Amino acid sequence: MRQFLGSIKLTFRELWAMKITLGLFIMTTIAWIMLSFALSLDVVEGSIAAVRILGFENHAPTEAVRDLESGEIIRDEEGSIIRQGLSLDNFVLGINDFVFSLAYIFGTLIGLFATMPLVSGFLEQGRIDLLLSKPISRTKLLWGHLSGVWAIVFLLSSYLITAVWLVISFKTGVWQFHLLLAIPTITVMFAVIFSVVITISIAFRSTGLALVMAYGCIFVSAILAAKDQIVPQLSEFWGAVFVTLYHILPNYFEVMAGMMQLASDGSVTSTYPLVSSILFGVVVYAIGFFLFNRRDF
Amino acid sequence: MADSSAEQAVVTTDLTKIYSGFARKRTVHALDALSISVGRGEIFGLLGPNGAGKTTLLKILLAVVKPTSGEARLLGRTVTDWRSRSEIGFLPENHRFPPFLTAIGALRTYGELSNVSDSEIETRADRLLSRVGLSAWRDDRIKTFSKGMMQRLGIAQALLNDPAVLFLDEPTDGVDPIGRREIRDLLSELRDEGKTIFLNSHLLSEVELICDRVAILHKGRLIQSGTIEELTAGETGYVITLESESDGDAEGRLKSALPTALHTEYSVEKSVNGGSSDQFSISIGATTPEELNEWIDQLRNAGLFITAIRPRSISLETKFIQTITDRDDRAGIDAGGKITGAGAGA
Numbered sequence: 310m311r312q313f314l315g316s317i318k319l320t321f322r323e324l325w326a327m328k329i330t331l332g333l334f335i336m337t338t339i340a341w342i343m344l345s346f347a348l349s350l351d352v353v354e355g356s357i358a359a360v361r362i363l364g365f366e367n368h369a370p371t372e373a374v375r376d377l378e379s380g381e382i383i384r385d386e387e388g389s390i391i392r393q394g395l396s397l398d399n400f401v402l403g404i405n406d407f408v409f410s411l412a413y414i415f416g417t418l419i420g421l422f423a424t425m426p427l428v429s430g431f432l433e434q435g436r437i438d439l440l441l442s443k444p445i446s447r448t449k450l451l452w453g454h455l456s457g458v459w460a461i462v463f464l465l466s467s468y469l470i471t472a473v474w475l476v477i478s479f480k481t482g483v484w485q486f487h488l489l490l491a492i493p494t495i496t497v498m499f500a501v502i503f504s505v506v507i508t509i510s511i512a513f514r515s516t517g518l519a520l521v522m523a524y525g526c527i528f529v530s531a532i533l534a535a536k537d538q539i540v541p542q543l544s545e546f547w548g549a550v551f552v553t554l555y556h557i558l559p560n561y562f563e564v565m566a567g568m569m570q571l572a573s574d575g576s577v578t579s580t581y582p583l584v585s586s587i588l589f590g591v592v593v594y595a596i597g598f599f600l601f602n603r604r605d606f
Numbered sequence: 607m608a609d610s611s612a613e614q615a616v617v618t619t620d621l622t623k624i625y626s627g628f629a630r631k632r633t634v635h636a637l638d639a640l641s642i643s644v645g646r647g648e649i650f651g652l653l654g655p656n657g658a659g660k661t662t663l664l665k666i667l668l669a670v671v672k673p674t675s676g677e678a679r680l681l682g683r684t685v686t687d688w689r690s691r692s693e694i695g696f697l698p699e700n701h702r703f704p705p706f707l708t709a710i711g712a713l714r715t716y717g718e719l720s721n722v723s724d725s726e727i728e729t730r731a732d733r734l735l736s737r738v739g740l741s742a743w744r745d746d747r748i749k750t751f752s753k754g755m756m757q758r759l760g761i762a763q764a765l766l767n768d769p770a771v772l773f774l775d776e777p778t779d780g781v782d783p784i785g786r787r788e789i790r791d792l793l794s795e796l797r798d799e800g801k802t803i804f805l806n807s808h809l810l811s812e813v814e815l816i817c818d819r820v821a822i823l824h825k826g827r828l829i830q831s832g833t834i835e836e837l838t839a840g841e842t843g844y845v846i847t848l849e850s851e852s853d854g855d856a857e858g859r860l861k862s863a864l865p866t867a868l869h870t871e872y873s874v875e876k877s878v879n880g881g882s883s884d885q886f887s888i889s890i891g892a893t894t895p896e897e898l899n900e901w902i903d904q905l906r907n908a909g910l911f912i913t914a915i916r917p918r919s920i921s922l923e924t925k926f927i928q929t930i931t932d933r934d935d936r937a938g939i940d941a942g943g944k945i946t947g948a949g950a951g952a
Contacts, residue, residue: 315718319704322715326706435702439763442668442773443719444692605625605671 316453501590508597530561559586615802616644621676638826651813654823695764699775705749720767734762753780814922843918863908
């Protein structure tokens with residue numbers, strides 16, 4: 310355990326020394342300070358105040374809902390006009406959606422980019438052979454390194470999301486705790502994509518290739534997310550290939566969509582994208598550990 | 607044959623390593639059925655030209671590289687068992703400590719990875735930094751260190767867990783002459799403390815000075831091993847160095863002074879000093895002390911000034927070059943180009 314913690318500590322110290330953690334911390338701080346300023350603007354304050362003053366704490370009606378085709382005003386069973394409005398819930402969720410999707414995408418991309426030197430440093434000749442000569446199993450050594458990276462991403466995303474959540478919640482008085490689920494979601498999806506980085510780096514000793522493959526997975530997942538629209542347009546063979554890729558590769562963007570849905574109504578239509586992504590990560594990490602235990606350094 | 611008992615610090619049996627793979631243009635036989643053993647408390651030197659397999663052997667012993675076949679044991683445990691590394695220290699060639707760490711920080715970090723307790727780290731770290739002459743740089747970042755300082759820190763790091771066996775790959779690389787002397791003294795002290803030292807070095811003069819036993823590797827095979835005395839012995843006799851005034855007749859006087867009554871083979875080399883005197887070296891073959899004294903008397907009587915007398919032997923470097931050259935010549939004769947008749951146990 311002491312060696313495992315030592316390995317984590319070394320990863321932390323390296324990230325700190327490379328000013329990566331500091332850079333991400335500063336960027337995160339700037340992000341939520343800017344959000345605080347934005348929420349303090351007169352127009353936003355005014356909107357929030359208006360919602361409250363109108364006496365609709367959570368549902369402030371403003372405009373009648375019309376049928377999209379006929380344009381007629383829609384009424385409920387009792388004949389009352391159905392109105393859509395600026396509700397505090399929707400207002401909070403709108404900001405959350407914006408912040409969390411930014412945190413999700415940029416957090417992963419910047420996180421991958423920032424941790425690349427860490428991976429190349431870990432596997433560098435002269436460093437790795439010294440580490441491997443210590444009385445610690447290769448599995449434990451790699452676990453320690455990975456845990457350090459995951460922990461950093463978890464702490465930074467916790468800092469960003471919690472800070473944003475606190476700013477919005479205090480400002481609006483609406484406390485939606487399920488929004489905090491964005492923290493483990495971001496961490497888990499970063500870990501899934503990072504599995505590609507570490508495994509390719511171990512297999513080919515090329516961090517550049519690893520980064521390209523990781524970003525490639527994210528890019529492809531954006532296309533795979535449109536499965537329902539694309540597959541009907543393809544031949545049977547290519548449709549099957551597409552569907553297979555959909556099930557094999559991480560569903561990065563679908564998980565983001567699921568997270569947004571969770572943020573908006575607290576429910577999740579399907580956990581499959583997250584589960585299949587985690588399975589992908591588990592398999593790729595297993596390959597990475599296998600190679601790390603087998604290969605010569 | 608290698609002794610596999612726990613009394614030996616290092617034992618390898620028919621150790622073979624073949625590097626191959628789809629990315630390689632050709633298969634490389636880095637080690638070929640290598641069997642050696644190193645006793646506890648020895649300073650063992652591993653010699654060989656570039657590509658002989660020295661670093662591969664070291665890496666296999668430390669489980670950094672996996673053997674293709676054969677077995678390697680450290681202190682009685684197979685090297686694939688990570689616990690075998692709990693009693694070893696290692697200084698890799700071209701090691702790279704994280705540059706952001708301080709000297710003391712590096713010792714703490716690698717101490718933790720070696721499962722050394724905090725209290726032991728604090729007790730030993732300062733003592734080791736002092737021992738390798740880095741006390742003044744205790745809190746300086748490694749990125750400001752010279753190559754020699756890095757080597758000293760590497761040695762301190764390797765000693766932090768108080769290992770029974772120390773593996774050092776080119777420990778004096780980049781170290782100045784005074785530093786080399788200090789490292790040699792340190793290694794001698796460690797041997798006196800009962801530690802086994804496995805030394806991989808290109809500096810044969812240093813190996814000759816501190817190693818109890820050496821092995822010469824060539825193309826992955828062990829071609830010679832033994833004590834320094836065993837390897838450098840082979841010729842008995844003396845080399846007499848003398849000077850004479852550069853009056854044009856020194857050579858004549860030397861020739862007339864050479865004993866004719868003694869049936870001893872000898873050879874004379876003249877090296878002109880460029881000043882007012884000439885210098886000669888007379889290498890005389892097997893002789894008794896009485897015969898040596900007769901030589902001295904006759905040379906002195908001829909007005910020649912003796913400046914040095916030393917026993918005739920070959921240096922480890924000469925022996926090394928001879929051994930490798932002979933082996934290459936023999937390999938050239940062999941139709942397959944493969945070395946035959948090697949691989950004797952140490």
